[in-house]
Amino acid sequence: MTSYHALTEAEAIAYARSIPNLFAPDSELSSREIGDGNLNLVFHISEPSTGRSIILKQALPYAKVVGESWPLTLDRARIESEALMIHESLCSDLVPHVWAFEKELALTVMQDLSDHVIMRKGLMERNRYPLFAEHISRFLANALFYTSDLGRNQQEKKESVKQFINPELCKITEDLIFDDPYRNADTNNVPPAIMDAVEHIWNDKELHLEVAILRNSFLTNAQALLHGDLHTGSIFIKQDSTKVIDPEFAFYGPMGFDIGAVFANLLLNFAAQEGWSADVHSRADYRSYLLATVKDIWTRFEGEFRSLWNRYGVDRMSKTDGYQDWYIQQVLRDTFGYAGCKMVRRVHGLAQVADINQIEDESAKERAQRISLQLGTSLIKHHRRAVTIDEMLELADKAIN
Amino acid sequence: MTSYHALTEAEAIAYARSIPNLFAPDSELSSREIGDGNLNLVFHISEPSTGRSIILKQALPYAKVVGESWPLTLDRARIESEALMIHESLCSDLVPHVWAFEKELALTVMQDLSDHVIMRKGLMERNRYPLFAEHISRFLANALFYTSDLGRNQQEKKESVKQFINPELCKITEDLIFDDPYRNADTNNVPPAIMDAVEHIWNDKELHLEVAILRNSFLTNAQALLHGDLHTGSIFIKQDSTKVIDPEFAFYGPMGFDIGAVFANLLLNFAAQEGWSADVHSRADYRSYLLATVKDIWTRFEGEFRSLWNRYGVDRMSKTDGYQDWYIQQVLRDTFGYAGCKMVRRVHGLAQVADINQIEDESAKERAQRISLQLGTSLIKHHRRAVTIDEMLELADKAIN
Structure with missing residues (x-):
């Protein structure tokens, strides 16, 4: 069972059984394949006698x-x-x-999170998650600080860079996020109603320069x-x-x-509120809640990041006067720019978002799309001048309006 | 002969003989070890009957x-x-x-360049090299363009990044160039006469921030x-x-x-002219010649780099209006900053330069050191504002003066 082939459910069960200290050796296990088949097989393996369950995720070629x-x-x-x-x-x-x-099977055995929902779905149901800002800002601050030259020995970090060279997945981002949405590419799915706004983007040279600069940094x-792909579909929540979850784009x-990806998806949902027929x-x-969450995430991220820097920084020179402020300013500017890129590609690029696409009223959907493009492009154009997170809210x- | 050990001259000759199509199988070969023994063994192997010769360079551990x-x-x-x-x-x-x-022997067999001189020595003899600007600017433009995302498929480039992860050698640069010269570190060799100027550097917070920013980019x-180490001691010339030569710091x-390293070493020689007792x-x-060379190198580099970009760019998005100008501006700014860092460390850091240290007159040597620190620190402080190469000359x- 060591050379690659797509697992059957019976093989998935046998593999799960082979993992020590998980299931009783003789207990009955059941499997359900719950993936969408586009990228991975996802087997949900459960032990009815104890209620225990795990996920086997196998990449498809x-x-x-x-x-x-x-x-x-x-x-x-x-x-x-x-x-x-x-992480x-x-x-x-x-x-x-x-x-x-x-490795041979490209197979990961991981915790079952079936009691959570995909956050995109949660936001589409207009749920509020009062702990989310604390959670995601702590995730971002720790995951980013401790893998950077600030929080990790700089020589070990270089070996880690080598470990996460990820050309094929980066290529998807380079094309679908930074390139195709800004020209009439085959991969785009342009909603006919907003063709004028999309054509405007295809001809906006000021915008293209800012995107090229952001892509250069990527x-x-x-x-x-x-x-590498931190949208609300990569977050399980309750x-x-x-x-x-799903850091296969990691590099x-x-x-x-990453920070911009979170904000972009909150702001796409913000735009999609056009489709809500409530008063x-x-x-x-709800829009205020989303914007407050954006601000709360940045504020907590910055606080936690500065605190880690001051307490656990491994780099003597990172204590240089003014360096921390300069560094965080750069991160904020990048955050504006990438948030914008992540919004724009979700309106008329290859992969779009259900927040907007499931709006039934066509004129509301069109308004949501136009708001997303307007906000996305203004974030991109503003990015090199950004000073505070309040500008994103503005x-x-x-x-x- | 496959596990590592330092070669004897007899082994070096035997190894040279084993390389196909180089020496006649039965001819007499002689060997001279000409390295300084600090980092490498360097065997000069020659065939007196034909005048042919090669270099065997073996790294020491x-x-x-x-x-x-x-x-x-x-x-x-x-x-x-x-x-x-x-290259x-x-x-x-x-x-x-x-x-x-x-690989096992860490042994490279390469062309013998004994008919050239080390450029640092050539400049110390006040020679002029009318082709140097064309040569080094062409080297820089081609080596940098074709290994960047502009001139190379972006996925292949990522694999090349992996191939050249070079933590130990980068660590030397990180410490000796960006860190130690800016504080009272054991590795420094501070000339007592300029202790006041060096202490000023140790206390200059504005300077430290700019150095931290440059190190971050490094x-x-x-x-x-x-x-990675492109000073005039890494250039053979006639x-x-x-x-x-010697790209062991490559990454x-x-x-x-790299561009800044060339300029720094021309400018260190510029400063060292204090020691020339001529009229x-x-x-x-001679100073005008050195400054004209700096300008000539940048101008030719920029021209060649733009020409490669326009003719051989592999990146569709690199044609974005304004992007080339923005990109070259960033390279120029980095060049100012790194040139400054490369100058400062050569005055009171661990590894200094013969251009200055071999000045016999103590007060002239001191003037050369002070000029180097003055120019180095002003290049560093100016770097984020640099617009044209003329500012470096100014x-x-x-x-x-």
Whole structure:
């Protein structure tokens, strides 16, 4: 069972049984394949007699997105499991536990999180998660600080950069986030109603320069180990728990890319409130909650990051007067820019978001799309001038007024 | 002969003889060990009957600098030979040819350049090299462009970043260039006469912030494959030929670090002209030659780099309006900053330069040291504002007036 092949359910059960100290040797196990089949097989293995369950996630050697299929490295399973283990060592309550990783099979055995929901779905149901800002800001601060040159021996960090060289998955981001949405590319799915706004983006040279600058940093700036795909579909949540999953895009890149991904997806949901037929007051209220969450996340992130820096910094020179302020300013600027890029690509790029696409009223959907493009492009254009997180909230307010 | 041990001359000859198509099988070969024994053994193997000769360079498992000795990875021989081969593929006339590399022995067989002189020595004799600016700017433009995301497939480039992860050698730079000279570190060798100026540097908080920012980019910005140690002691030269040698510090870093290294060493020689007892006019004339060379190198580099970009760029998005100008501006700014760092460390850091240290007149030597510190620190402080190369020449003029 060591050379790669897609597991059957019977093999998945046998593999689960082989993991020490998990299930009783003779107990009955049942398996359900719950993946969508586009990238991975996902087996939910449970032991009815005890209620215990685990997830077996096996990478498939291809990716299917919106009908297209292309080969995709199995090495992403190694990247994912190794990143999860690093994240677990830094904030064990905020990621699923990894029981085992089998390289040949591209197979990860991890904690079952079926009692959580995907956060995108939770936000689409207009739930509020009062602990989310604390959780995600702590995840970001710890995962980014301790993998950067600030929190980790600089020579060990270089070996870790080598471990997480991830060309194929980075290529997906480079194309689908930074390139295709800004030109008339085949991969785009442009909603016909907003063709004028999209064409405006295709012709906006000021915007293109800012995107090229942001992409340059994505290509070159090995600042910290990123999750690499930290949208609300990569977060499992419930009232008292947050779990960051699926870091198969992990690599060393600019911190603002991860923070910006979280903000972009909160702001896409903010835009999507156009589709809520509730009274204006309720809609404004939920929007305020989303913006307050953005601000709360940044404020907590900055506080936690500065605190880690001051208490656990391993780099003598990081104590240089003014350096911490300069550094955090750069991270904030990147955060604005990448948040913008992450919003724009979700409106008319290859992979879009249910927050917007499931709006039934066509004119409300169109308004949500236009707000997202307006806010996304203004974040991108503002990014090199950003000074405080309040400017992000102001740009969001402007986009709906 | 495959496990590592330091070669004897007899073994060096036997190894040279084993390389196909080089020496006649039965001819007499002679060997001279010409290294300084601090880092490498260097065997000069010659065939008197034909006049043919080659160099066998074997890394030693330690480094000795100014009396200190510490263990140092043999992997640097692999890095060096692989970087040389990349450089040869890009500008074959500007690097020594590599005949063979034997990993286990950390042994590189390369072209003999005994007919050249080390450029530092040539400048100390006040020679002029009319082709140097064209040669080194072409080397820099090609070596940096074709290893960056501009000139190389971005996924292949990521694999190359992995190949050139070079923690131990980078650590030397991080400590000796960016850290120790800015504090009272044991590794420094402070000339007593300039203790006041050095103490000023140790207390200059504005300067420390700029150095921390430059070091951050050195640590994180995987822009292109650098030589990593491109001072005038790493350049063999004669009137009609320039050869860049010794890239054992090679890694992916900011382009300005290599360009700045060349400028710093021209400017250290510029400062060292204080020690020339010739008439004032001759001294000013040689200084003008050095500054004109700095400007000529930058101008040619920029022209060649833009030309490669426009003709051979592999990145569609690099054609974005304004991006090339923005990019080159960043490279220029880095060049100012790293040139400054490379000057300062050569005055009172661990490894200094003969240009200054061999000045016999103590007060002239002191003036040269003070000029170097003045110019180095002003380049560092100016770096984020630099717009044209002329500002470097103006700062140099200011430092001697």
